[in-house]
Amino acid sequence: xxxxxxxxxxxxxxxxxxxxxxxxxxxxxxxxxxxxxxxxxxxxxxxxxxxxxxxxxxxxxxxxxxxxxxxxxxxxxxxxxxxxxxxxxxxxxxxxxxxxxxxxxxxxxxxxxxxxxxxxxxxxxxxxxxxxxxxxxxxxxxxxxxx
Numbered sequence: 001x002x003x004x005x006x007x008x009x010x011x012x013x014x015x016x017x018x019x020x021x022x023x024x025x026x027x028x029x030x031x032x033x034x035x036x037x038x039x040x041x042x043x044x045x046x047x048x049x050x051x052x053x054x055x056x057x058x059x060x061x062x063x064x065x066x067x068x069x070x071x072x073x074x075x076x077x078x079x080x081x082x083x084x085x086x087x088x089x090x091x092x093x094x095x096x097x098x099x100x101x102x103x104x105x106x107x108x109x110x111x112x113x114x115x116x117x118x119x120x121x122x123x124x125x126x127x128x129x130x131x132x133x134x135x136x137x138x139x140x141x142x143x144x145x146x147x
Contacts, residue, residue, distance in 0.1 A: 036140050044141025047134055048073075057093040057124070073097040073145060078124070088122040098147035103139055110135035 048054045059067045060076035075095035082089060099106055105116040113120050113127025121127050130138065 036144065040137050040140050041144055043134070044137035044139070044144075047130075047138050048141055052138075054096065058096050073142070074147060082123075086123050090122045090125065093125070095147055096142050097145035099139065099142040101139075103136070106139040106142070107132060107135040110138055 055067055055073060057078060058073045058075060060071050060074070061079060062068055073096050075093060077092045078090070081091075101109065101116055108114055109116070110128045110130045111132060112129070115121070128135075
């Protein structure tokens with residue numbers, strides 16, 4: 001199955017998300033992993049929905065290709081596959097709403113791509129390189145969602 005332009009665009013955005021996120025972080029801004037201020041949650045929501053476009057893989061879609069709002073970021077079988085074999089390709093994206101990692105584990109993941117078990121992300125998931133403030137905002141936002 002060929003990848004749609006939307007999916008290819010999402011993969012490109014995900015592959016470049018770290019540079020975009022860092023470029024949009026105001027100089028001198030600081031956020032801690034435990035900070036759940038409205039500004040932190042808004043920043044995390046923006047990064048998840050508009051930069052990382054996490055819902056394109058982590059949210060299931062209905063038969064008309066529309067995201068199922070009641071299942072936002074709750075995991076989904078991927079609607080696309082590579083046209084050539086890619087080692088380690090994941091067939092499904094896990095649920096990330098209500099993220100159940102510690103803040104430290106999640107921030108490490110979003111700044112390095114390293115999971116809590118020590119392995120790196122598998123395709124099509126990129127190895128993120130968010131700065132620490134953006135990683136903390138994404139973590140706070142995902143933890144604020146109900147799984």
